Amino acid sequence: MAKFIVPKEIYHGIGSLENVKELKGKKAVIVIGGSSVKKNGALQRTQAYLAEANISSVVFEGVEADPSIETVLKGAQFFSQEQPDVIIGLGGCSAIDAAKTMWVYYEYPDSKLEELAQPFAVKPLRNKAIFVAIPTTSGTGTEITGLAVITNTEKGTKHPIVSHELTPDVAIVDGELCKSMPAHVTANTGLDALSHAVEAYVSNIADRYNDALAKNATDLIFNYLPTAVSEPQNEEARQAMHDASCMAGMAFTNVWLGIVHAMSHQLGGTFGIPHGCANAILMPNVIRFNSQVTDKYNDLAAVLGKTNAEELAEEIAALRSKVGTISSIKEYGIDEQVWADHLDQLTENALKDPCTLFNPRVPKAEEIKAIYQACFEGTAINF
Template sequence: MAKFIVPKEIFHGLGSLENLKEVKGKKAVIVIGGSSVKKNGSLEKTQAYLSEVNIESAVFEGVEADPSIETVLRGAEFFKQEQPDVVIGLGGCSAIDAAKAMWVFYEYPDATLEEIAKPFAVKPLRNKAIFVAVPSTSGTGTEVTGLSVITDREKGTKYPIVSHELTPDVAIIDGELCKSMPVNVTANTGLDALSHGVEAYVSNIADRYNDALAKDAIALVFKNLETAVKEPENADVRQAMHDASCMGGMAFTNVWLGIVHAMSHQVGGTFGVAHGCANAILMPNVVRFNSKGTDKYEDLAALFGKTTAEDFAVEIETLRSSVGNPASFREAGVDEKTWNEKLDTMVENALNDPCTLFNPIKPDAADIKAIYEACFEGVPVTAALV
């Protein structure tokens, strides 16, 4: 048997932010990153809609990219002061992920990051507050997932907190909020959405429900991402990418991810490479590696009238290039000497990452290392590996 878990309510479409007026509560804390949601009017609109239904609001701002445990704990202290019964994550993935983790520590102040980062270790939430997710980037699908990724910078690693308890109660998928995304963010987040669809589709616990969402998400990204990069004001394309992100999120939160993400978490935590960028560098070679254990990449190649996993890997490389993503970690600016020093640690951490559990085939350390080395140089993995 399997479960299919998504938010209780998902409002989607241009202008759907107004559905905030259907939220029930007395006090909301809105968690945001930098100034973008202020500049584009999203924060002002959010507070106005809440005010219309007599929900008071306070704002916690300053969540950084790849949110740190220090920021999360500061946010939890802010929650303690404000005592919200509604938590709203507004903005990019970092703001929403941080808000989820703050929510956990708000309800369980004595918890530790190491404890809650164990798979499915988060205790029941909603004792103090419900969670509303309003994304302004089209990538992670965090608005519908039971996942939050928090960085411990002292240890140089990212901790995925994995639990269906983290699945938001309400998600609002409004493409109007995405028009101000910079080109590089549009590309990075769009490629991240693609990686979610691809990894969910080949997960070792994949099923029909999630396959349908994953496959359509993949098709939407290939159809719309390049246009979204070139025509940022195209509202229909922005909504299509926002929908793709959400659909991919619904798929992977139920069947989880694989070694693209397990490996990307380490590169991001160690070198600060943007998550979607790292995923896109890794994805083609992971397709090549995994193809010896699944024939489902052939289904995805068929979207382009092609037949093999290699065909699909090349399509990813073509899209990656068309939106200006680097083809290698060297090209992404990672120092070779430091890379070599950190490589064995990254391999070990990737093998221990929860996402590795759901990869279609079980890799060993030599496999992970070979993929990393090929992706540093931007070459296909060796024939011996695949």
């Protein structure tokens, strides 16, 4: 028996931001990152639609690229002052993930990050507010998922918070909001969406519902990501990528992810490598590792007109190159000795990451370390 959980309402398509005026409530706090949602008009339009719905709004801004627990606590304090009954995460994954976690602390002020990072530890939400997610990047699918990733800057580690309680009540998937994304952000977030589709498809609890979404998301990404990178104003490509990100998010929030993400979380927390970039570096070698125990990669290869896992890994590497993303960890500028000094800790943390629980193949420490080392060098690995 399985369960399929997504937001109660999903509005999608060019212009779907207008559905903000269908919300019910008295006061909204809108959580944003920097100035991009101001420059592209998304914030002003959101507030105007809220006003049409007779909902007052205030803004919490300044969420960093990898949202920290310090920022989350500041946001939760702001919520306590403003007492919203609607929380809106507007922007990239960072803004929405931070808003989700602020929501937890708003309803449960005594929460502890390390405790929340235990699987399914979040208590029932919606006692004070509902949650609305409006993404302006096409990658994480956070508008659809029960997942938030928060950084403990003191320890240099990322903590995934996993709970269906975090699934937004309303998601608005409007590709028009993505047209101002720079090429490198489009590439990295698109590859992140691909990693969600691929890992969800081979999850050890995968099922038909999520397989269909993951497979179609893979097809869309290979067809539209290069165009979205090279033609940022192309609305068809932007909406296709936004839909693909959302579909991949629907898949993985129900069957979760694997060691690509378990390992990538450490690379981001320790070295600041952008999440989608790290995922894209890791994916081919993780496919080679996992393909020893599952034939499902062959299905994804068939979507691309290929026949097996190795060809899928090679196609992903080719797409990575086509959209201008680096192919090895060392290309990010990490010194070999610094890498060697951190390798054992990276491995230990990856094995403890909740995503590892859903990988199709149970990894040993030496296997994680071998994948890391091959990806540092940018070489293919044999298992």
